[in-house]
Amino acid sequence: MTQSIAIIGASGYTGAELIRLIATHPSFRITALAANSKAGQPLASVFPHLRHLDLPELVTWEQIDFDQIDLCFCALPHKTSQEVISKLPKTVKIVDLSADFRLRDPEAYKQWYGNDHAAKEMQTEAVYGLTEFYRDDIKGARLVAGTGCNAATGQYILRPLIAGGVIDLDEIILDLQCGVSGAGRSLKENLLHAELSEGTNAYAVGSTHRHLGEFDQEFSALAGREVKIQFTPHLGPFNRGILATAYVRGDAEAINAALRTAYADEPFVEVLPMGETPSTHHVRGSNFVHIGVVADRLPGRVIVVAALDNLCKGSSGQAMQNANLMLGVDETAGLMLAPCFP
Amino acid sequence: MTQSIAIIGASGYTGAELIRLIATHPSFRITALAANSKAGQPLASVFPHLRHLDLPELVTWEQIDFDQIDLCFCALPHKTSQEVISKLPKTVKIVDLSADFRLRDPEAYKQWYGNDHAAKEMQTEAVYGLTEFYRDDIKGARLVAGTGCNAATGQYILRPLIAGGVIDLDEIILDLQCGVSGAGRSLKENLLHAELSEGTNAYAVGSTHRHLGEFDQEFSALAGREVKIQFTPHLGPFNRGILATAYVRGDAEAINAALRTAYADEPFVEVLPMGETPSTHHVRGSNFVHIGVVADRLPGRVIVVAALDNLCKGSSGQAMQNANLMLGVDETAGLMLAPCFP
Amino acid sequence: MTQSIAIIGASGYTGAELIRLIATHPSFRITALAANSKAGQPLASVFPHLRHLDLPELVTWEQIDFDQIDLCFCALPHKTSQEVISKLPKTVKIVDLSADFRLRDPEAYKQWYGNDHAAKEMQTEAVYGLTEFYRDDIKGARLVAGTGCNAATGQYILRPLIAGGVIDLDEIILDLQCGVSGAGRSLKENLLHAELSEGTNAYAVGSTHRHLGEFDQEFSALAGREVKIQFTPHLGPFNRGILATAYVRGDAEAINAALRTAYADEPFVEVLPMGETPSTHHVRGSNFVHIGVVADRLPGRVIVVAALDNLCKGSSGQAMQNANLMLGVDETAGLMLAPCFP
Amino acid sequence: MTQSIAIIGASGYTGAELIRLIATHPSFRITALAANSKAGQPLASVFPHLRHLDLPELVTWEQIDFDQIDLCFCALPHKTSQEVISKLPKTVKIVDLSADFRLRDPEAYKQWYGNDHAAKEMQTEAVYGLTEFYRDDIKGARLVAGTGCNAATGQYILRPLIAGGVIDLDEIILDLQCGVSGAGRSLKENLLHAELSEGTNAYAVGSTHRHLGEFDQEFSALAGREVKIQFTPHLGPFNRGILATAYVRGDAEAINAALRTAYADEPFVEVLPMGETPSTHHVRGSNFVHIGVVADRLPGRVIVVAALDNLCKGSSGQAMQNANLMLGVDETAGLMLAPCFP
Structure with a gap:
């Protein structure tokens, strides 16, 4: 069985890291890649190191057909992320890699990030994504907030x-x-x-x-x-x-x-x-x-x-680990890559 | 089906790179790791980045039971490699990563490396390991000579x-x-x-x-x-x-x-x-x-x-690709890792 | 005797390198530092490594009193440089570090840089600043064009x-x-x-x-x-x-x-x-x-x-060497710093 | 007036840094460079970045005529340093860059360095070389112990x-x-x-x-x-x-x-x-x-x-600053080099 994956914010480093990891994942398949500022470009023009992969062209996130998506990684900058996620269908599973849903308290959010949160109700819905300590909650979550690295x-x-x-x-x-x-x-x-x-x-x-x-x-x-x-x-x-x-x-x-x-x-x-x-x-x-x-x-x-x-276990690897849990596949799938040394 | 793999010279960078690649190979299993100067140590003391792997302790190459080995990677320095390989059972399949069997002509070898070759007859037996250009020969080879990076x-x-x-x-x-x-x-x-x-x-x-x-x-x-x-x-x-x-x-x-x-x-x-x-x-x-x-x-x-x-496609990745061919498994097995950028 | 020096474009790397070199020059004194986008700031806010120096605050180049300047280094981006230099008093000695006066032929300039030159007559006036080969011309020059690194x-x-x-x-x-x-x-x-x-x-x-x-x-x-x-x-x-x-x-x-x-x-x-x-x-x-x-x-x-x-001999060091010649001081003044290794 | 300087241990990084600094010092002149393992070689073969300098050939420290030396920098490894310094004429001024004379208490020395000190009486003679805090003592000292970086x-x-x-x-x-x-x-x-x-x-x-x-x-x-x-x-x-x-x-x-x-x-x-x-x-x-x-x-x-x-203010620059004090020259002589950025 194959899971259909979308990535919003595919032109940043955490987006690229997600794609790197999914490249050897046994069952995840990338169905949509969004990067609004680069929509229409092939991913290889943004990340030449991924040119060997057979990937969809970059689109805007509004162009994604979420009915076909099992899980969406959102790798946008903070503040943008909350605006986009609040507009996505409430049925799609989301792992957010930004800072936007890490803090459950709107006051704390405002204190640290300066702005009023645009999706306050989702702050409490979101599960904090530190896998080893929120594993059970993550399994049942619709929205998981990736932690700071x-x-x-x-x-x-x-x-x-x-x-x-x-x-x-x-x-x-x-x-x-x-x-x-x-x-x-x-x-x-x-x-x-x-x-x-x-x-x-x-x-x-x-x-x-x-x-x-x-x-x-x-x-x-x-x-x-x-x-x-x-x-x-x-x-x-x-x-x-x-x-x-x-x-x-x-x-x-x-x-x-x-x-x-x-x-x-x-x-x-x-x-x-x-x-x-x-x-x-x-x-x-x-x-x-x-x-x-x-x-x-x-x-x-x-x-x-x-x-x-920081890019892997601190961000995209953690996100993958959580996505594995949310989709019911082996938690370690696609993540057993040995470190690259030297 | 699983192939049993030995690595001689496991304490160098190409040895470590082989282990990194085999870590995600679907059917290769490391049965023996030799590094004569470090025999008796766990690999994690030599390469802490591989500590998560369940690997045999380092031994001397003389301690390896080659009857149990489907293929042996030899990642020794040149000159040492020819001496060791000439003493291995003639039945074991070998991918040598050193310079020792790249040159077929003993005179050319001596000109570039300075010493008389210790296993001249194996120089002509060895197949030059540039996979894309010697693929058919490699499939049937017993000894493949990895190329210079x-x-x-x-x-x-x-x-x-x-x-x-x-x-x-x-x-x-x-x-x-x-x-x-x-x-x-x-x-x-x-x-x-x-x-x-x-x-x-x-x-x-x-x-x-x-x-x-x-x-x-x-x-x-x-x-x-x-x-x-x-x-x-x-x-x-x-x-x-x-x-x-x-x-x-x-x-x-x-x-x-x-x-x-x-x-x-x-x-x-x-x-x-x-x-x-x-x-x-x-x-x-x-x-x-x-x-x-x-x-x-x-x-x-x-x-x-x-x-x-240089460490992957120029050396250990090439060696893996050749080993895949020699053992009849998918040539790309374990090798589709996306580049690590940034 | 002391020479009074101005630097236009002091907020870039070649500007900083000029200041580093002048810091140990026996007779050059920096009288004016211009960086139009940072005017009003102390240099230490732009280049904290120079904070120990007693330097004038950054100004716009229009604010410089060129009557008091013996020589002006111009470390602006190309194209901007020609526009600024063409407006400076024709009496002030200038070492330009940009590409603007390296090519004597307006057609060649346009071919390589894409625009019509804004100060064509100065293209022929300028002496090409490769010191060892244009030493005599540089000694008598008013405008010297630093070479590409x-x-x-x-x-x-x-x-x-x-x-x-x-x-x-x-x-x-x-x-x-x-x-x-x-x-x-x-x-x-x-x-x-x-x-x-x-x-x-x-x-x-x-x-x-x-x-x-x-x-x-x-x-x-x-x-x-x-x-x-x-x-x-x-x-x-x-x-x-x-x-x-x-x-x-x-x-x-x-x-x-x-x-x-x-x-x-x-x-x-x-x-x-x-x-x-x-x-x-x-x-x-x-x-x-x-x-x-x-x-x-x-x-x-x-x-x-x-x-x-590239920053020293390829740019600012060369410019200093030429300035030394133009001002009649020892060609090596301020330039005998030994390389910084490791 | 010129001061005649010797450096023992000229083939290490702190030795090279001393030479780099002395290269622009107004009155220090290097009379002898010792590096016992490289004696007989020109310094340029050990440190090609100093090849433009007119320097004496490397000798052994025993070959130095200390009657001609105003001050000797000793940039040897610890333990070796105490052995060499204890054999030098008691009249020569010394700045030691090793750890050997930093600790005044023989017990403390043994605790941290493991061996009995070979020149215990000199431990108390030595002045701790943190210039800003021992300035007056350093001025009158014969032996100054450079601090750890x-x-x-x-x-x-x-x-x-x-x-x-x-x-x-x-x-x-x-x-x-x-x-x-x-x-x-x-x-x-x-x-x-x-x-x-x-x-x-x-x-x-x-x-x-x-x-x-x-x-x-x-x-x-x-x-x-x-x-x-x-x-x-x-x-x-x-x-x-x-x-x-x-x-x-x-x-x-x-x-x-x-x-x-x-x-x-x-x-x-x-x-x-x-x-x-x-x-x-x-x-x-x-x-x-x-x-x-x-x-x-x-x-x-x-x-x-x-x-x-660490190499300059933490070691060789500090040593120079102390040497300036010990020889009665301007404390900042040769040391006003601006940082090399980028």
Whole structure:
């Protein structure tokens, strides 16, 4: 049996990553590709690396016949996404990769994103797409909200620790490096090779990054009390990958055990031997997460490091994993690609 | 039906690439992994990016029970490879990724590699592994010699032009840029990030690169006369990819037609629309070759550019494609991974 | 004695490079910095790496009092440059870094750049700024036209060979790799880190690059007959540097001798020992050119490779060297910075 | 007046950086270059980027006539350095760039470096080379111990805050990214371009990095009590640069004021406007430090970020600055090179 897939926003990096993954999926078939600004073009003119695939020409999303679509990935910029999704037939299953349905509270949304949400009722309908922790809800969902890529990485570290009660909730610092594809295919000066290669910098310093909205929502819900972490992202001179270094307080063995237990049966999350930490090099191009725990020389302080590929496990791979669940196929279908190293 | 696969030389980049590809192959199963210097270690300690795979521990090649092996990939350094392969059971099918069996003539081998060949009789037994041009021979071969990665790239451009009689055989210049993984995982000063990133240089200038032995052998056989090209490789600050820019003399339309005809039914070779040229970015991590033809402003001069991934189509992907043929499975099995961009 | 310097177009990379060089110049002082789109801002907001310098605020070029200026560098985009320069007082000395005054023939200009030149009379007034070959003219010039960065690199190889009559004028191929800063600080998709890093591609294939206008003009004038070369640039994943690989016909010793003779007394051009070739890594951030000659295995064929830093020797360093000559100070003043390696 | 300079360990990156800086120093002249493993070679064969300089041939350090030397830079690996320095004439002024004389306490040295110190009496003689804080001692010193590059970066942030009593001494976390040249020109697998580019990882996790010895010594001395910080370095895919992100507790305005006061008259330390943070891109190749302060969203928490070039300000530039002081020349001589961007 074959599932018919549409992608809206096919001309961005997460759109391309979805197509890359679907290319080896055993049962998904791409029926429609939309990119309004490039409608009428073959995909190969936008993404030459996909030229070997037999794909439909780019159309506008309004041209898609959704009666023929089993599931639609929406890979649009935030704000545009909510406007488009609110106009799609209410029967079509949707995995949204934007930020638009991650926050359930309209006030929180407005606080972090600045505008009134255009589809408030759908904010509560949407299931938060962190697969390992919302699996059952995702299976029955019509609309799944893909998580932020930084937000996913931090949660892979912190959710089991918060849920397990093994860390001090008031002393959580998340320091993170993100590759440049996380910023999308946008024409900004700081994303030019000449500006970005051979160096690094912090951004959104002072815990002002929008993904904190997700951390606040998820960690507070999990803890049953307000949890606010410190979070500093850095922009690194690499295309794919997030490395998150978390500074927490607790017992290293207990922390390690909490992670091992949480991920014991997970196909995509690897907890490294105690004392080892991961590298983004070793998850590049894949849907895997590597996590490692180290006790600090200071008693009661622990460092936990996680690595994943922001475009794959942090975005399009997660979306595929969720789509698999929503359509009742094997959760790992199309996602067992080994990392591309070197 | 499942084929049982061994890899000798599993701790190098081409070994790792074979494992990456076999990870999604529908019927190949890795039964033995040998790396004599690392025997006893789990593969994850050598290549952490493959830690999610359920793989046998590294052994010495002498420990492999070849009765259980349908096909053995040999990814050893040249010279070592001939010594090991000459000692393997004569019944086991072998795809060698080293330079050792590419040249059929012992004198040519000695000229380019400096030593007397340790298994001269196998030099003539071995089939040259450029799949698209030796497909029938490969199907029946016991020993296939993987081509040089630069040599493969140049031949994808030049073989159809020489065979088609559409270029001047005395006026062929091949200028090429190769990514650093082509040099393997060897500890050399010029391969350090600090020495290599953010710049480029030519090497083996003056047509002294060993892959010229392959060009001489193959092009002369094809033309029925001696053909000697000029060839200058450059080392670029990227890990994967070869871009070959060939300067030839002939009619651009005829050249384009010769390439289109040669590759019309090939699953992995894409000839771009006339006037377009490829980028290594768009084949990274894949088994695809992109080729494009442009007429120069000078009448009768033509530039043909080809791009492939040296580790995949230039080495391990080619080896897999040949193994598929040798074992009677679909030639493209495990090889349809889309390029990893960005 | 101090010379008062203005820079128009200070918010681009060549403008920044001029300021970097002037920072250690013994007698140049920056009196005015213009960047019309950023007028009113401190330079540090545009180029934070120059924040330690005590510099005037950015103004529009119309605000500059040229009576106080000894020399003005004009680092504007081409076409804009001719419009601005034609309106500047005819008394001010100018070094233009754009393409606007490189071609003396209005027809050639229109052929390569597409528009009618807005200051045709100044095209012939301008002296071509390849310092080593136009030194005497530059000393007395009012307007010097900086060369193309690729054009400079090719000419360092080819001028002495053409002038010396040691190569076949009809068989010249120039294959070149250029770093991304050569494209300036412009917001183009192919200049994004995510698109450019970890790979390479050719561009302007078929000898269609605008710098061929300079090659045609200069080489034909030098040879006293029409000389047309083939030229293929490639865009490499590095910020600074041009590596040019020239394929020529002649005697390697004679070619080497011609280069040694031409550059024997030049402070910035190093001819490597015969058989060695340069790397862009080793000229990065400096005003030096490294050139090396190798005989090909094919008799009568020779490869000459040159490396320079496109932003420095290929543009702003050259402009400084010319300004030094025009203002009667030591030609090497401010330019003896050693390359920045690694 | 000219000072005669020797460099021992001239074949490593810090040696090359010293030579690069001395190349534009107004009064330093290199009289001897030692690199025992390369003795007899011209420096250009080891560092082709310095080939334009007129330098003495490499010798062994035993061949140097120290009577003729005003100051000797010692850029050897640690442990080797103490052995060599202990044998040099006690009259020669020395700036050591290794780790060997940074720790005054033999026990602390042994704890962090594993071996008994071979020149214990010189440990106490040596002045710690963080120029801005030991300036007067350095002026009169015979032996100055260059600081660790990471240690320098952290101290530029933390010393004024500890000395000023504006932060909680028990709550200091230093998260840091270091470029690969910090590891030197050593042949290690993880320093290969293929292993390092396009990704990042933490190392020495758990506050086990040797530079903690310096932090412990310096911060405790400054505070008059034991101060132990948490410190996690990361290895980034860039050649030059350290970005340190410090998480501290205190009042942001007070912290900012402490830094401004401390560095008000410093030629090389720039405190950015409150709320801005630096980038390593903007200090590359220079002796400058950029520091910026941001208040976190959590009251009482502050992030301070510093950037410097590990090879220059973190090592060889610092050494030069100290040498200037020791020899009585202008402290900034040869060090005002503007950063090389892009």
